[in-house]
Amino acid sequence: MFPCLEKPSTIQSDNSHLSQLRSNLMLLAELLMLIRYIGLSNETPYGVMKFLHFAENNVHYPKIISVQNSYSLLCRTFDSGMAECCHHERIYVLGYSPLAMGILSGKYFASDGAPSDARLNLFKGRYSEGESRYSLARNTLKLATMEYLGIAEKYGLHPVSLAIAFVLNHPLVASTVFGVTKSWQLEEVISACNVELTSEIIVDINKIHAKFPNPCP
Template identity: 65%
Template structure:
């Protein structure tokens, strides 16, 4: 049985599993990436997500390879363009990635237009189905931060300018739809308000935020916005960087090639957000693992099924470096959680709330 589908927009149907490619070009070689993409299509997945900064951990020498690998695969396999849905992202301001347009210093019209053209070249396509702002131009607490500090606000590019640049790309046929990522309720509503007041062709259809058993912040405000405004959640990190498999808490600490072992010390953002020494995190994972085993499924099955059970989730954006991981996620997408299991999950969540914000 293939993956079920979701109508993200009137003429945009996506699989409820979205294959995230941020390992392509770092953990996965070109031949390995081809095999994974082949297997994803064979499983019924038509939705593929990337970003101009990928792969991760980000570095100058590999930047853009994930998009390049997708483009090379499409050409090598002669994939009909209308058979797949391509999503990618423009990087927000960054003091670290100076190799991407000098930072980029901001998400102004010039940066957005240049990023779109560069992604189109790397992907080897005429258009991108879903183009997303990877993180806001303005200050917001994100990637593990939980409290808003007004003192950290800095001058940022007006949302009107960002939408104007994206709208020009829609008009010219370079992108079809617009998405946000790592956004807040304020950000989603401000983009929608500005789009509704000033523009007619900025079709914002989704927000890609983290959502998993260890991070349910989406439900605290953003879910209400998305429900009333018909915005779908693309839930990234449904396995919480693989932590919900339980592998990092095994006696041997997990495989040496697992991401948080392989890149230990080089992945500061992820290590602070997914702190393996956090006692609350460890306790929560142990509880979810127990629920899974008690009900005869793997922890990975429980994690994926939980995310797809959410009524506002259009697709779960997952990563896989090995074929067996992709198959496990595919099989997990067929599971429907019984009400009793959901109640057990919610009880654990009440005691160990969002240890990976």
Template identity: 55%
Template sequence: MNSAAVLNVSKLCLGTMTFGEQNSYEDAREQLNFARESGINFFDVAEMYPVPQRAESQGKSEIYLGRWLKEAQVSRERVLVATKATGPSGQMTWIRGGPTSLDSKNIEQAIDGSLKRLGCDYIDLYQLHWPDRYVPMFGDIDYDPTASYAPVPIEEQLEALSRAKEAGKIIHVGVSNETAYGVMEFCRLADSKSPLPRIVSIQNAYNLLCRTFDSTLAECCHHHHVRLLAYSPLAMGLLSGKYLTPERGPKDARLNLYRGRYAEAESRYSFSKPNCIPAVTAYVDIARRHGISPVALAIGFVLRNPLIMSTVIGATKLWQLKEIVEASEVKLTAEVLSEINSVHERYPNPTP
């Protein structure tokens, strides 16, 4: 089954994790209106958003999207809404009475909470934000067996999602920040214990600086018909080239504005990583030599992957969103792709 065809999604998906922190509702409405006018019909939120996460703003991204859907009188059948249940975290104690979990009870509560904030009767794509088991993620690379703990069984999670589907609360199921093992288990259980729902997508980071999907995950997804919902195509703005200055970018750029409050970004997209800035510099040079913008190079690279369902884009300013939408129309030549691969061989995955 072709999950992209089932969902009939646009090639770009507007991410909303800035809504409620960097972006006011007026900002969000402006972005959402422009996205819709540009042919984007797919919007991604999460109960945890906005990021950086705070008790005072948690849920605002969903609230803003729901408010826009109502005020703009958008036909619910003409847009697709994706949201996510927060994975285990000992820090976000304000979500569902935390520390959060992805057991049956918590998944049910998370779905009901998102539906209420969104003001919707159903969610098109419901995702588990990250696994309820130990996996290396957000900048970690190597699996450490000693860090493993007793996880919530994946079968229990699928059973909870199955009940939500039967109740009409969700339509499709996906995972996020998952591993090849996780994809295989979700698919194996769904295939062997029908009517458990099958995952149709995996939302993982994928960009010029992070191509880890292209190894074992790509093979799993290809054979099990799971499509990639790629997030962070600009690597938190690094691939725009704006941080290639002595000051390391504008003061209001996200990686500068939230320094010290944004653990994931600082661990994954740290300027201090040995090959990070050299790789970005090399990719920006390719773009300039071929007369395209660094943003077009980065977005074009992601969109050319045949396993892509859609690419999650985000912006804090409307002009940035416009630039990304325009850049998505640029097709990369074989020569450009060859040069990209040469840089990747020199600097493989500097921000995994």
């Protein structure tokens, strides 16, 4: 929250937020004998820079080295602002949800509507954040996904391979965070780690992103 000189209550709220950041760093500093490195999750450029500022001005505060934010073909918001911060401050990204909760695998577009134990089916009505971000009712999400699936088919790639390889291709991504419930799903992801995307594939991906930017922000 940004402070406004005309609204003292807003300034107090902002100061309280900054105090919480300092408190978090103080606590982490006390745990340095138990942990090796610290990182943030779902953070903004403002938050990253504030954590860095506090650490630079207090030798006892640890410096963050990573940010765990969502990153996928359907969510590239990291590249707007956050990437610049991370590049200059040497902070790496742990991109989570690289398959957009399984949507980029293409399974939800099967004639049967995906297996009953697929996450968006299994927890339907009980996972508001996930269903809001990855709503299959959103037309732009469906159109974008179908075009990405088309790229995978065009170049003879498994949809999972395309999605995972795209995330790992980012120069600031140190690793990707995903979830599986079956061994064959893990095998698909592991095999995707060996896929290299050609410049032609990247060009096609960026064309789709220009048409449907971040349908799952």
